[in-house]
Amino acid sequence: LDDVDAVANAVGPCAEYEKPVLLTCAGSKRPTASIGDGPLFGADRREIHDAFRRAGTLAVSGCGMLPGWTDLLAAHFLAAPSRGARPAKTRQPAGAKETGGTEGEAARFLFFSPARFGGYAFFRRVVREIGRPAVPPRCAPAGVYLEAGGGAAFGLPAGRPAGIWKALSGGMGSFGSVGREMSAAFLFWLRRHLKTAEDLPAAAAGVIAAGENQGRFAMIIDRDGRLAGTLLAESVLRLVRGGTQEKGLLPLPEILGREEAEQIASACHATITRSRPDLP
Secondary structure: OOOOOOEEEOOOOHHHHHHHHHHHHHHOOOOEEEOOOOOOOHHHHHHHHHHHHHHOOEEEEOOEOOOEHHHHHHHHOOOOOOOOOOOOOOOOOOOOEOOOOOOOOOEEEEEEOOOOOOOHHHHHHHHHHOOOEEOOOOOOOOOEEEEEEOOEEEEEOOOHHHHHHHHHHHHHHHHHHHHHHHHHHHHHHHHHHOOOOOOOOOEEEEEEOOHHHOOOEEEEEEOOOOHHHHHHHHHHHHHHHOOOOOOEEOOHHHHOOHHHHHHHHHHOOOEEEEOOOOOO
């Protein structure tokens, strides 16, 4: 890494590769932005933060859609929910579990068109995390939604894409980790056959508030499938430019503010929508 100013890490999946990549970059004292396919927790996050702090440089993880754009939406476009407030329950269809976070926390979702969004590492993540059917968020694109843990949900277009996805991931998933790897590989190979209607976006990510702000939402619609890669590129450029005295592993919303997020969305022909803050 001697001949580079900073690193943009798009290697996944997070649990296997992101931590050693980040620690290597910290050892070379290079600012690093990582797309991540999931949040860093606990001891791993502390170890990475301490490594970059000792190196005297910056890093940010989760520069994709979920996490990534969902973090920016929650921080800059959604009224912060009150902690400790219990969201009201809603009637649900049989077999579906409510999509939502813990008490007072926001629920998050990622809708994606398999033929136009995501690489092999993302498909591995989705196959690994999806669970029971979830209630489609009211503000989200129409489709089939499945639990992803931690109050999150993944959504796919209804019809052929969702049917093939559920059949492969559900059937082969019964064979454990090997079955999940095989189903992700088959889905990646079949993605060109999972085309969807042109009016559906490549991806959409959103946050729905709980507690006293229940029902308020912020969502970004990525029609062309460019948002995740552009967010990673802009994040690493922001790290190179500096502008902050802090060192270590920083949250993405501390790197990019609301104005910067709006500029990135506009450059990618994406649309940010949010509920009116004066409505219940």
